[in-house]
Amino acid sequence: xxxxxxxxLLFEQSNGIPPCSPTRSRFLGLLPETNMEMATPSNAxxxxxxxxxxxxxxxxxxxxxxxxxxxxxxxVTARHHSTFNPLNAVALEHLPCVNVVHHHPSSPLVxxxxxxxxxxxxxxxxxxxxxxxxxxxxxxxxVPPADYHLGTPNQCCSVNPSPENPRSRxxxxxxxxxxxxxxxxxxxxxxxxxxxxxxxxxxxKKRMRVPDCLVLESNSNFNKAQRIESDQPxxxxxxxxxxxxxxxxxxxRDDLSKSNARQSQDxxxxxxxxxxxxxxxxxxxxxxxxxxxxxxxxxREKISERMRFLQDxxxxxxxxxxxxxxxxxxxxxxxSLQRQVEFLSxxxxxxxxxxxxxxxxxxxxxxxxxxxxxxxGFIHNINSTYPINGYPLESIESGTxxxxxxxxxxxxxxxxxxxxxxxxxQNYDNRYPIPAMMSFRVYR
Amino acid sequence: xxxxxxxxxxxxxxxxxxxARRFLMALITSKRVNKRKSSFSARARRIKQAxxxxxxxxxxACNSKHAWSKAVIRRxxxxxxxxxxxxxxxxxxxxxxxxxRRPSRADALRRLMPGGRGMGFCRLLEEAADYxxxxxxxxxxxxxxxxxxxx
Numbered sequence: 001x002x003x004x005x006x007x008x009l010l011f012e013q014s015n016g017i018p019p020c021s022p023t024r025s026r027f028l029g030l031l032p033e034t035n036m037e038m039a040t041p042s043n044a045x046x047x048x049x050x051x052x053x054x055x056x057x058x059x060x061x062x063x064x065x066x067x068x069x070x071x072x073x074x075x076v077t078a079r080h081h082s083t084f085n086p087l088n089a090v091a092l093e094h095l096p097c098v099n100v101v102h103h104h105p106s107s108p109l110v111x112x113x114x115x116x117x118x119x120x121x122x123x124x125x126x127x128x129x130x131x132x133x134x135x136x137x138x139x140x141x142x143v144p145p146a147d148y149h150l151g152t153p154n155q156c157c158s159v160n161p162s163p164e165n166p167r168s169r170x171x172x173x174x175x176x177x178x179x180x181x182x183x184x185x186x187x188x189x190x191x192x193x194x195x196x197x198x199x200x201x202x203x204x205k206k207r208m209r210v211p212d213c214l215v216l217e218s219n220s221n222f223n224k225a226q227r228i229e230s231d232q233p234x235x236x237x238x239x240x241x242x243x244x245x246x247x248x249x250x251x252x253r254d255d256l257s258k259s260n261a262r263q264s265q266d267x268x269x270x271x272x273x274x275x276x277x278x279x280x281x282x283x284x285x286x287x288x289x290x291x292x293x294x295x296x297x298x299x300r301e302k303i304s305e306r307m308r309f310l311q312d313x314x315x316x317x318x319x320x321x322x323x324x325x326x327x328x329x330x331x332x333x334x335x336s337l338q339r340q341v342e343f344l345s346x347x348x349x350x351x352x353x354x355x356x357x358x359x360x361x362x363x364x365x366x367x368x369x370x371x372x373x374x375x376x377g378f379i380h381n382i383n384s385t386y387p388i389n390g391y392p393l394e395s396i397e398s399g400t401x402x403x404x405x406x407x408x409x410x411x412x413x414x415x416x417x418x419x420x421x422x423x424x425x426q427n428y429d430n431r432y433p434i435p436a437m438m439s440f441r442v443y444r
Numbered sequence: 445x446x447x448x449x450x451x452x453x454x455x456x457x458x459x460x461x462x463x464a465r466r467f468l469m470a471l472i473t474s475k476r477v478n479k480r481k482s483s484f485s486a487r488a489r490r491i492k493q494a495x496x497x498x499x500x501x502x503x504x505a506c507n508s509k510h511a512w513s514k515a516v517i518r519r520x521x522x523x524x525x526x527x528x529x530x531x532x533x534x535x536x537x538x539x540x541x542x543x544x545r546r547p548s549r550a551d552a553l554r555r556l557m558p559g560g561r562g563m564g565f566c567r568l569l570e571e572a573a574d575y576x577x578x579x580x581x582x583x584x585x586x587x588x589x590x591x592x593x594x595x
Contacts, residue, residue: 345492
C-alpha cells in the first residue's frame, strides 16, 4: 500500500480528482473530443503516443501510427528514470507498450486496431500509469487545458484506488513488467491477435489487478462482439452492444483514423440503436473480454467503490486494507452504534418519565413520514384533540420550547437549555413549529 | 472528498433535522397515553422503538431508495399489530451443516442490518453505508437531547 498509496495521493494532489468509476463513461465520452485538438497530423510518434497515454483508455481507435521499432528494444526498466521531459518520458514509457502497435493507416484497420488496443490497454497497468502520470502531471500544467480533462480520466482509469488490495496492485505492477516481455512477433499479427491475445494474456495475467476502467478494444469490438453474441447471447449482446456504442462514440470523434471510423461506424450503427442505457465498460488489455469476466469486473469495481465509501464513514479505517478486515470493522462499528442507541434510549427513559409510545402514535408517524406537511397536519390533529392550557397553537417557534416541555415533564430536573440540536432543526424547518406544549400540559 | 462519488455526501434534505423532528414529536405525542405502570425497561424499549421508527421514516423521506428503512418500518408494523414475526430461522434450517456455509462476515453484517437478509453483497454494502450514516445521526440527536435534559 505504501508506494502505490503515495502515488495515489500524488494523483489526488496533482489533479484533485481521485479515481472513481461513476463518471467513467462521461470522461470517456469527453476524451475523444479533446483528442482531436491534441492530435497532430504530423503523427510524431512521441506526441501521438503521449497523447494516447494521456487519453488512457478511451481512444483505442486513435490509430496512432507508431514507429514500430522505435525504442521497443529498451525495456521499460528505465521508464521510471526517463528524462523529465514529460512528453518524452511518457512516450518512452509508452512505446514499449505500444511495441506491437505497428499501425499503418492504410492497412486494414479492423485487423490492426484490435492488436493496438489490445496491447495498449494491457500496458496501462497501475504502476506504469501511476508513474507516467506522475511525470505527466507536470504536462497537465504546460499542456493546453483540454489536456487536463484528458489527464483526469486517465488518472481515473489508471490509478487503482482500492486500498484493500495493495498486494494485488503490486502484483499488477509485476505483471506489468512481464507484459513487456511479449514476443513482438506475436503482436504484429493481425486480427487473430486481438482475439487470442487477450485470452492468453488474461491467463498469464490473472493476478493483475483489475483497473477501474475497463476498456474494450476499439474495432475488435465487432469481432468480439459478434463472437460473444454467438456464444452468449444473453450477456455478450449487452456488452458487445455497449462496446459498439462506445466505439461509435469514439469513432465519431476520431480524426486520426477517418477511414477506420467510417468503417466501424457503419457497422456499429446497425447494432447501436437499441442499446442506449447500458453501462459502458471496456476491457483492458490483457484481460479476458469474456462477457462473464466483464460482468465480474464491473461487480468487483462496484464492491470496491462501496468499500471505499464505507471507509470514509467508519472512523479509523484509513489504514485498514482488505475486504475482510474492513468488514469486521464495519460490523463492529454498526454494533457499537446500535448499542449506543440502546444506551441512550435507556438514559432518555430515566430522564423522561412516564413516556409511553403506543401503536396509534407510531401509526401517525408512519402516515406522516415523507412529507413535512403531513407532519404538520399530524401536529394539528394532536392539537385539536387536547385542550390548550394557556399556550397558543402557534406559539412555539423554536425548538427550545420543546425542550422546555420535556424539561417540565421531568419535573424535578433543572437542566440547562441546550439548543444545539434545535439549531439545526430550526435552520432547516422553521415553518413548522412543534406545538408540543398542549399535550404535555395535559399530563403533568 | 471525491467529486465523482455517486452517492451525494450531503443529502439535499439533511437527515439529522428530519430525524430530530420526528423523534421529538414521537416523544412528545407519546405523552398522550400515560400508563404509569410502565416499567423502566419498557419505557426504554419504547423510546428506542420510537427512535428507530422515526429514524427509518426520516431516512425514507431523505433517500427512499434504500431498503433498510422500509424493513424497519415493516418490522415495527408487524410488532405493533402483535404479529410477533420473529426472525425466521429458515435460512439456518436450509443449511444443514455448518461447514456448508460458514457464517461469513457478510452474513454477520446481514444479521445486524434490518432487511439485510435477501441482499447481495454489493447492495449490502450500499445499505450498510446509508444505515451507518443514519445511525450516526440518530446517536448524535439522542445524545443531544439527553445532554440537554440531563447534563
